[in-house]
Amino acid sequence: MNLYVKIVTLVLLCTVIGCDAQDSWEKIQSDGELVVVTRNSPTTYYLDKNGPTGFEYALTRLLAEEMGVALKIETASNLNDLFAQLKDQKADIAAAGLTLTEGRAARYPHTIAYNQLTPQVIYVAGTFRPRSVSDLTTMNIAVVAKSSHADTLYTLQQNQAPELRWQEIDEADTMHLLELLKLGQADIAIVDSNEFAVQQSLYPRQKVAFDLHEEQDMVWYLAPEIDNTRLTIFINAYLERLKNNGTMARLREQHFGHTDGVSRISAHVFTQNMRQTLPLYRRLIRQVAKEYQMDWHLLAAIAYQESRWDPNATSPTGVRGMMMLTKPTARELGVENRLDVTQSLRGGARYLKDLKRRLPKRLQEPDRTWMALAAYNIGLGHLEDARVITQRQGGNPDLWQDVMQRLPLLQDSKYYEKTRYGYARGKEAVTLVQNIRHYYNILAWQDIPDNQPIPPLRSEDYIPNEIDNLQLQTF
Ligand code: GLU
Secondary structure, three states, rough: OOOHHHHHHHHHHHHHOOOOOOOOOHHHHHOOEEEEEEEEEOOOOOOOEEHHHHHHHHHHHHHHHHOOOEEEEEEEOOOOHHHHHHHHOOOOOOOOOOOOOOHHHHHHEEEOEEEEEEEEEEEEEEOOOOOOOHOOOOOOEEEEEEOHHHHHHHHHHHHHHHHHHHEEEEOOHHHHHHHHOOOOOOEEEEEHHHHHHHHHHHOOOEEEEEEOOEEEEHHHHHHEOOEEEHHHHHHHHHHHHHHHHOOOHHHHHHHHHOOOOOOOOHHHHHHHHHHHHHHHHHHHHEEEEEHHHHHHHHHHHHHHHHHHOOOOOEOOOEEEEEOEEEHHHHHHHOOOOOHHHHHHHHHEEEEEEEEOOOOOOOOOOOHHHHHHHHHHOOOHHHHHHHHHHHHHHOOOOOHHHHHHHHHHHHHHHHHOOOOOOOOOHOOOOOOHHHHHHHHHHHHHHOOHHHHHOOOOOOOHOOHHHHHHHHHHOOO
């Protein structure tokens, strides 16, 4: 928006709402803090061992920084409470993966869209799979109370399917819906695509039946009955800038990207192993991670990716042990017996640490770790080749998101013939890193008691035979 348009908008808005109303921008500046109300969930805001994190948290923290004020996060236990806090001006903005709906827009000012998500119909594999809205009329549907999805169902009931019925769950986190499905207390849950992708690993039997609606805009809502003119212009320009300079894509990748490419079956096997095998090695993994000053969840995730936590794992190519070290690497690392769990874990941790140290200084975390992991698989030389290709193609060689798109090119003669180190199984390296990121996220999430309102699933309770057979075929 150019300056002229901004001024005209400002004048028009002043005429409509009256410029005597208190100005939210000034209030935030004089309080020295931006108050954001959100939901505690893995896609919005939660605490990990380094403190607060989540997509909405990252976005609003940057915003507060740019406004030169502190960020204060308030959480709401359900959407009713969330909008009540906004209405009572207890918060300046609501940032919680909220869909733009007509009803909300009539009551609350909002920003431009910063993300697009698809509402999905989720069912349990092995039960009846609905394929259209008319199939839903006989089913027990669960949605978050006061959610955009409840609105959508209402519209469908009015216009298309009068028999449609649903239960509204008064919780902020959609994990509760998936839990109902797991317990057999609902047949269907309606959930946004990113939320399902992130939570599915904990509910491996649940699947998307169909999209309830096309993609919808996510927006931030602002407190009503206050002059938001300046604040809205500032936030919209901020969001626009983040979209244009790639920050938005990077944050999206960081918070949701780890779910790409991990199949439902492997997620299912992981959850099962996490409960059965990991407890045998958790103490040791923690101890070794401490020795090498690394996050134990990461070491555990790598060990799982390499050997499924099997200390005796052996591949036909002669790679061995829990961390699957080659003979020369093991020798270099001083590992005498690769089948000794402690030695193997120490070797792997040290190898990763060495690789990280050898990467260019300017690589920032977490990209630095993801690149080191790719190098763990294909070596630093090939990683460097992929970074060179990335740069040549106009990408940023310091961002994992950009490099991971070029790694598979190392398998294509058009590219690898012109690189220094030649052919490499780049695609496999990407899969490995994405899997580790995914496992890491589940382990880290599970390990925070506050994030675990739901008892762990006892997978043996409900794994149907056909999935067990599939697992055997896959692994
Ligand atoms: N996007 C939903 C809303 O705005 C909340 C998330 C969900 O229920 O999946 O109401």
